[in-house]
Amino acid sequence: MPRIASRLFALWATLAGPAFAAPALDVQEAWIAEAPPVARVHAAYMILDNPGDAAVQVVGVSSPNYARVEMHRTVVDEGMARMVRTEAIAVGAGERVVLEPGGMHIMLFEPKERTRVGDQVPLTLELDDGSELDASAEVRQRPSPAQHQPHGHMNH
Amino acid sequence: MNQQQTSSRAAVAVLFILIAAAGLAAGMWLSQQFASAPPAQPPAGLEATYLPEGRQLTEFSLVDHDEAPFTRARLEGRWSFMFFGFTNCPDVCPMALQVMRGVKTQIEGRATPPQVVFVSVDPERDPPATLKEYVGYFDPAFTGVTGELDQIDSLTRQLGILYGYEDPDPETGEYTVNHSAQILLIDPQARMRAVFSTPHDVRAIARDFLEIRDLHQKEG
Numbered sequence: 001m002p003r004i005a006s007r008l009f010a011l012w013a014t015l016a017g018p019a020f021a022a023p024a025l026d027v028q029e030a031w032i033a034e035a036p037p038v039a040r041v042h043a044a045y046m047i048l049d050n051p052g053d054a055a056v057q058v059v060g061v062s063s064p065n066y067a068r069v070e071m072h073r074t075v076v077d078e079g080m081a082r083m084v085r086t087e088a089i090a091v092g093a094g095e096r097v098v099l100e101p102g103g104m105h106i107m108l109f110e111p112k113e114r115t116r117v118g119d120q121v122p123l124t125l126e127l128d129d130g131s132e133l134d135a136s137a138e139v140r141q142r143p144s145p146a147q148h149q150p151h152g153h154m155n156h
Numbered sequence: 157m158n159q160q161q162t163s164s165r166a167a168v169a170v171l172f173i174l175i176a177a178a179g180l181a182a183g184m185w186l187s188q189q190f191a192s193a194p195p196a197q198p199p200a201g202l203e204a205t206y207l208p209e210g211r212q213l214t215e216f217s218l219v220d221h222d223e224a225p226f227t228r229a230r231l232e233g234r235w236s237f238m239f240f241g242f243t244n245c246p247d248v249c250p251m252a253l254q255v256m257r258g259v260k261t262q263i264e265g266r267a268t269p270p271q272v273v274f275v276s277v278d279p280e281r282d283p284p285a286t287l288k289e290y291v292g293y294f295d296p297a298f299t300g301v302t303g304e305l306d307q308i309d310s311l312t313r314q315l316g317i318l319y320g321y322e323d324p325d326p327e328t329g330e331y332t333v334n335h336s337a338q339i340l341l342i343d344p345q346a347r348m349r350a351v352f353s354t355p356h357d358v359r360a361i362a363r364d365f366l367e368i369r370d371l372h373q374k375e376g
Binding site for chain 2: 035037041042043
């Protein structure tokens with residue numbers, strides 16, 4: 001039985017084509033910063049690893065928990081903070097892109113319900129090859145940055 | 157003379173040198189303390205941009221998140237951290253508020269922490285009730301402030317804070333606000349004394365505040 005099942009699976013995977021190939025990106029440490037209940041916008045952060053040998057672009061993100069999702073980059077230029085909307089996040093072959101506070105982030109508009117620390121929020125990343133990648137972002141409390149180590153692990 | 161005697165003589169000699177050095181250091185320190193006080197030098201090693209004379213604020217008329225007047229008088233008699241932003245800001249503003257929460261925790265127990273004032277530069281979308289809930293999430297003691305645009309401008313101009321609105325998204329009407337990301341330190345005479353640029357570091361800001369406060373106390 002298991003052999004037949006696995007053969008059927010292999011056949012189906014072959015027919016399904018690239019949409020079923022191993023995910024082109026590895027999503028790690030996806031999290032959403034808990035925000036005041038009154039906040040209409042949230043931010044999600046994550047690490048995107050591309051283990052493959054071709055560049056991959058994230059061209060869209062969606063979540064059933066939010067009305068709309070965009071990709072943004074915070075830019076501080078001569079002390080002035082701006083949010084720049086980006087249509088795609090490119091991850092080169094074998095490269096890693098870190099979405100983190102003060103930099104690139106997923107902007108989540110109009111939460112449909114209150115999110116609390118510990119909640120898991122589903123996110124779907126749309127890739128430039130047409131495939132979709134499901135991820136789960138944990139709601140966490142925003143850390144207080146110290147020692148210019150936004151995601152470091154140095155001891156002080 | 158055996159080995160042990162030699163080493164104990166050496167130890168005595170080292171001890172004398174240490175005592176002499178400590179005495180010299182103490183003397184230098186005392187002479188510094190009692191010398192006719194030179195004008196306060198900006199302390200070395202501050203991460204902040206320090207304004208030795210401070211920039212005196214003139215009157216402005218805003219409201220706090222309880223709709224009580226928020227004027228220059230609210231900055232007098234206590235230290236204040238100020239930050240300008242808006243609540244539809246997913247990244248920079250919550251980061252800054254979380255930083256100021258962390259700074260407050262670092263200072264508590266060593267000094268009275270400054271009040272924290274979050275001024276919205278987006279009054280249309282940030283009425284006082286919204287601000288109250290927003291800043292209260294980070295710390296119930298934080299104060300949200302808003303007001304008429306011309307009054308906001310009269311404060312931002314004095315502090316060198318810039319802001320501007322991006323064109324609304326044609327589909328959603330959503331707009332974002334560009335704004336200065338510095339945290340400002342105001343002294344108890346309502347003078348701007350320091351500017352903390354990004355990236356903000358909780359420990360550095362707390363350390364700088366304590367140093368600037370000491371300096372301010374020496375000024376009398």
